[in-house]
Amino acid sequence: MTYDWSVVWDHRFEFLNGVWVTIILAVSVMAMSIPLGIGVMLLRQCGIKALEVIATVFVEVFRNVPLLLLVFWAYYALPRLTGASLSNVETGVIALLLNVTAYNSENFRAGVNSIRKGQLEAGLSLGMSWSQAMRKVVLPQAIRRVVPVLASQWVSLFKGTSLVSAIAVADLAYVGLHLRGSTFRVLEILTALAVIYWVLAYPQAKLVDWLHRKYGAQE
Amino acid sequence: MSAFDAAAMKARKNEGETPIIAYQGLVKNFGLLQVLKGIDAHVNRGEVVCLIGPSGSGKSTMLRCTNALETITGGTVLFDGEPLPSDDKVRFVRRRMGMVFQSFELFPHMTALANVMSGPTTVLGMPTAEARDKAMGLLSKVGLADKAESYPSQLSGGQQQRVAIARSLAMDPQVMLFDEPTSALDPETIGEVLNVMKTLADEGMTMLVVTHEMSFARRVADWVMVFDRGQIIEEGPPAQVFDAPLTDRARDFLSHLGWSG
Amino acid sequence: MQFDTSVFSYMPFMLDGMRITVILSVATAVTTLVVGLVLALMRLYGPRWLSVIVTFYIDTMRAIPELVVLIWIFFSIPILTGASMPPFWAALAALTVQVSAYAAEIFRAGLTSIRAGQTQAGLSLGMSRAQILQKILLPQAVIRMLPSFGSYLTMIIKDTAIASMVAVPEMTRNAEVAAQQTYRSMEIYTITMLLYFLILFPTTRIVEAIYGRIAHRGRS
Numbered sequence: 001m002t003y004d005w006s007v008v009w010d011h012r013f014e015f016l017n018g019v020w021v022t023i024i025l026a027v028s029v030m031a032m033s034i035p036l037g038i039g040v041m042l043l044r045q046c047g048i049k050a051l052e053v054i055a056t057v058f059v060e061v062f063r064n065v066p067l068l069l070l071v072f073w074a075y076y077a078l079p080r081l082t083g084a085s086l087s088n089v090e091t092g093v094i095a096l097l098l099n100v101t102a103y104n105s106e107n108f109r110a111g112v113n114s115i116r117k118g119q120l121e122a123g124l125s126l127g128m129s130w131s132q133a134m135r136k137v138v139l140p141q142a143i144r145r146v147v148p149v150l151a152s153q154w155v156s157l158f159k160g161t162s163l164v165s166a167i168a169v170a171d172l173a174y175v176g177l178h179l180r181g182s183t184f185r186v187l188e189i190l191t192a193l194a195v196i197y198w199v200l201a202y203p204q205a206k207l208v209d210w211l212h213r214k215y216g217a218q219e
Numbered sequence: 220m221s222a223f224d225a226a227a228m229k230a231r232k233n234e235g236e237t238p239i240i241a242y243q244g245l246v247k248n249f250g251l252l253q254v255l256k257g258i259d260a261h262v263n264r265g266e267v268v269c270l271i272g273p274s275g276s277g278k279s280t281m282l283r284c285t286n287a288l289e290t291i292t293g294g295t296v297l298f299d300g301e302p303l304p305s306d307d308k309v310r311f312v313r314r315r316m317g318m319v320f321q322s323f324e325l326f327p328h329m330t331a332l333a334n335v336m337s338g339p340t341t342v343l344g345m346p347t348a349e350a351r352d353k354a355m356g357l358l359s360k361v362g363l364a365d366k367a368e369s370y371p372s373q374l375s376g377g378q379q380q381r382v383a384i385a386r387s388l389a390m391d392p393q394v395m396l397f398d399e400p401t402s403a404l405d406p407e408t409i410g411e412v413l414n415v416m417k418t419l420a421d422e423g424m425t426m427l428v429v430t431h432e433m434s435f436a437r438r439v440a441d442w443v444m445v446f447d448r449g450q451i452i453e454e455g456p457p458a459q460v461f462d463a464p465l466t467d468r469a470r471d472f473l474s475h476l477g478w479s480g
Numbered sequence: 481m482q483f484d485t486s487v488f489s490y491m492p493f494m495l496d497g498m499r500i501t502v503i504l505s506v507a508t509a510v511t512t513l514v515v516g517l518v519l520a521l522m523r524l525y526g527p528r529w530l531s532v533i534v535t536f537y538i539d540t541m542r543a544i545p546e547l548v549v550l551i552w553i554f555f556s557i558p559i560l561t562g563a564s565m566p567p568f569w570a571a572l573a574a575l576t577v578q579v580s581a582y583a584a585e586i587f588r589a590g591l592t593s594i595r596a597g598q599t600q601a602g603l604s605l606g607m608s609r610a611q612i613l614q615k616i617l618l619p620q621a622v623i624r625m626l627p628s629f630g631s632y633l634t635m636i637i638k639d640t641a642i643a644s645m646v647a648v649p650e651m652t653r654n655a656e657v658a659a660q661q662t663y664r665s666m667e668i669y670t671i672t673m674l675l676y677f678l679i680l681f682p683t684t685r686i687v688e689a690i691y692g693r694i695a696h697r698g699r700s
Contacts (some may be wrong), residue, residue, distance in 0.1 A: 060681065061673070064525055064634065064680040065680075066637075068652060069669065070673070071668040072656065073666075073670065075664035076659065076666050076669050077665070079668060080666045148573075155543075159543075159544070159545035159546070160545070162548060163547060166645065173548060185560060190552045190556055193506070193548055193551075194549070197545060197548055202540065205539055216498045249581045288600050309610060310603065312603070313605070317604070320597055322597050322681070324595075324601035326601070326615075328623060341607055372696035386605070387605070466601060
């Protein structure tokens with residue numbers, strides 16, 4: 001059995017294209033999910049029961065379904081639910097966004113809640129207003145807590161983008177699967193696919209570890 | 220190197236026999252920090268020796284070198300005349316010593332009874348029924364027979380420490396090492412633990428106790444060693460050390476504690 | 481927008497998929513816990529070279545998507561070894577390879593979170609390192625790990641969905657098949673989402689309840 005690794009080099013531009021799409025997907029979804037996640041978190045505490053319930057249901061539902069299924073559901077259900085016709089990329093982005101926003105809102109909620117109430121009270125007893133105390137005492141600490149978790153979420157998202165390949169979005173995984181079929185150099189292409197992901201994500205995972213060490217909970 | 224009265228040293232309990240523990244030039248470094256700077260001392264069979272001194276002076280470190288929880292940097296520790304093995308065989312020597320920790324260190328996933336049984340069953344391979352009887356006997360001895368099926372989280376600090384003492388005693392040790400046994404306890408519960416320790420002392424157990432409880436040391440100890448900055452600066456019978464210290468540094472330390480006898 | 485309820489005739493088919501999902505999830509949970517524990521022990525207590533290899537393996541599995549691992553195993557193992565790779569076993573192998581890395585990290589966190597004093601107490605009684613690990617550290621570590629165990633199980637159950645990509649007849653795959661046959665994609669997929677939710681939501685709650693009962697046995 002001979003292996004022909006040159007096939008990987010021959011298709012390097014397609015791989016690079018796939019990498020590019022993967023990165024764009026991950027960056028745009030993460031960028032949107034942070035403010036949306038904060039929004040959902042605030043909705044859960046806003047005081048209007050109906051909105052709180054909707055937000056909670058949102059979070060619980062989209063954290064408790066597999067991402068792949070969500071991708072399929074978005075592909076088939078969204079056009080019928082919204083009447084809009086969406087491209088595959090847009091569908092993929094929405095599915096990822098629903099998933100990551102739900103997780104992020106939980107992350108933010110846990111981060112804020114993990115700051116002991118005494119901290120807020122200490123700020124208030126110094127004479128700060130509630131919003132001053134939140135801004136100067138609670139939120140800075142909460143952000144430190146949340147950064148490592150967000151970083152882990154990013155790595156998850158990066159891997160999760162591979163699932164949009166199932167609806168024919170031309171990310172890295174799709175390119176790999178497609179080339180496997182077209183070149184029949186299965187082992188070489190798939191191994192190269194794994195290696196490329198590894199090269200991209202391994203440093204990110206290490207960065208996440210570093211962030212956990214640097215910003216990990218200190219009490 | 221330490222200051223002591225020669226006659227008092229001669230008059231120590233069982234002096235002249237092979238000491239149960241002996242330290243020869245014991246040195247311990249943590250990285251660049253030298254915590255024990257050459258200790259020469261010994262503990263005789265049946266003695267109750269109290270180690271006192273400021274925090275950081277090395278008393279706990281010396282205790283932990285005694286049962287090789289800390290590895291020695293220089294010098295020798297002799298148990299019953301034999302140097303401590305430097306390899307895994309030291310655990311056979313550890314069986315002959317009992318250690319009681321400041322933080323109790325009961326095993327939280329076991330009941331009090333199971334904790335006390337853990338040594339004999341795991342280490343000595345004692346049959347469960349025999350170990351249970353022995354453990355119940357020891358729990359009665361420390362006054363906690365009714366708490367045998369309780370988990371550590373359900374016991375007060377003083378109760379936990381008494382269970383910890385029972386757990387160490389279950390191994391029938393020749394020596395009991397106490398590392399600030401009451402420092403983590405509420406004042407109300409310190410007494411119950413000290414009483415158990417006094418009972419042990421009266422029964423003739425050899426005990427090496429790091430403590431800040433000066434009145435306990437004064438009443439119960441046979442010999443006191445005063446530590447300062449990694450050395451024993453003075454040692455002697457409690458009457459001498461507490462009431463008429465030989466060295467200025469010991470006198471300063473005791474007066475800082477407000478010790479008035 | 482109509483929700484066609486005739487799709488409910490497909491329920492037995494969907495529940496068949498659920499059966500496979502549960503079987504695959506349980507199998508994965510068992511294999512990954514065993515492998516994960518072994519990996520964690522190797523990493524914490526093994527010789528340095530082994531520890532380095534295991535750490536590299538764990539970090540690598542964090543970096544490669546499950547889908548890629550699955551596809552690689554499904555297609556490459558037959559090429560490399562000539563053996564056939566039935567989809568279910570490929571999925572189980574891929575999930576095990578990937579998720580045991582995660583399990584190893586949970587075990588490691590549990591074991592290292594136990595105070596050094598516990599080990600010292602065991603040493604002072606004359607126990608050997610192996611006895612300490614078995615009787616003192618692991619029981620406490622397992623209890624401490626329980627909160628993570630709930631999310632661990634839910635993660636596995638969700639991960640089983642990728643098995644659909646190699647045609648394992650679990651819930652997601654059956655949803656695809658049903659959708660193709662009935663043309664009622666939205667209803668089918670919505671029901672499937674609900675079915676997953678119905679499995680996953682209680683799982684976390686049950687684990688939390690168990691943990692609440694015995695948490696105190698892990699606190700040293």
